[in-house]
Amino acid sequence: xxxxxLSIPRRLAWVGALAIASGALLYGEFAERPPRTDTDRxxxxxxxxxxxxxxxxxxxxxxxxxxxxxxxxxGIWVDDGRTDEFIRDQLVGFYGEDIDYNPAASGVTSLxxxxxxxxxxxxxxxxxxxxxxxxMQANLEAEAEDVALVETERARDRP
Numbered sequence: 001x002x003x004x005x006l007s008i009p010r011r012l013a014w015v016g017a018l019a020i021a022s023g024a025l026l027y028g029e030f031a032e033r034p035p036r037t038d039t040d041r042x043x044x045x046x047x048x049x050x051x052x053x054x055x056x057x058x059x060x061x062x063x064x065x066x067x068x069x070x071x072x073x074x075g076i077w078v079d080d081g082r083t084d085e086f087i088r089d090q091l092v093g094f095y096g097e098d099i100d101y102n103p104a105a106s107g108v109t110s111l112x113x114x115x116x117x118x119x120x121x122x123x124x125x126x127x128x129x130x131x132x133x134x135x136m137q138a139n140l141e142a143e144a145e146d147v148a149l150v151e152t153e154r155a156r157d158r159p
Contacts, residue, residue, distance in 0.1 A: 042075045045084060049091055049099050058101065 046060035049070065054062045059070045070091065077087045092100050142150075 038075075038078050042071065042078050045074050045078070045087055046071050048088075048101050050101055052095050052099060 043060055046067075047058050049059045051057045051059050051062035051064065051067045052070075053064055053066050057067075059067045059074075061067075073090075074087055077090070088100065
């Protein structure tokens with residue numbers, strides 16, 4: 001029984017695939033853990049909303065009075081047992097859509113979530129097509145006429 005050895009590029013591809021799969025599993029395990037305490041939940045929600053008066057800061061990061069008031073309101077709602085959707089609806093209703101760092105995936109805002117996936121798939125498809133084309137070119141064999149022409153030229157160049 002003969003045992004085929006994988007080429008180095010193929011081994012690297014398998015190692016890369018294994019690394020990506022492991023990374024995805026680790027991310028899935030640790031990234032989306034539910035908050036352990038109400039304080040963690042308040043902080044997590046505050047990170048999801050932009051400060052209405054600050055540029056580029058979340059409500060959790062900002063220390064302006066408006067951000068402190070929003071954090072206080074979120075804390076009250078969490079203590080009252082309100083859902084994340086309720087809190088999101090209240091804040092978006094009062095401050096507008098611009099406050100929400102995680103817009104709803106519907107209508108035009110769904111393009112924000114869909115376009116990167118489509119662009120990635122198109123790029124991957126393009127790479128596969130290009131690599132297959134290169135592979136097909138690499139596997140071409142010389143025809144008899146071409147071999148004869150090269151031999152004729154070699155014979156002519158020899159002293």
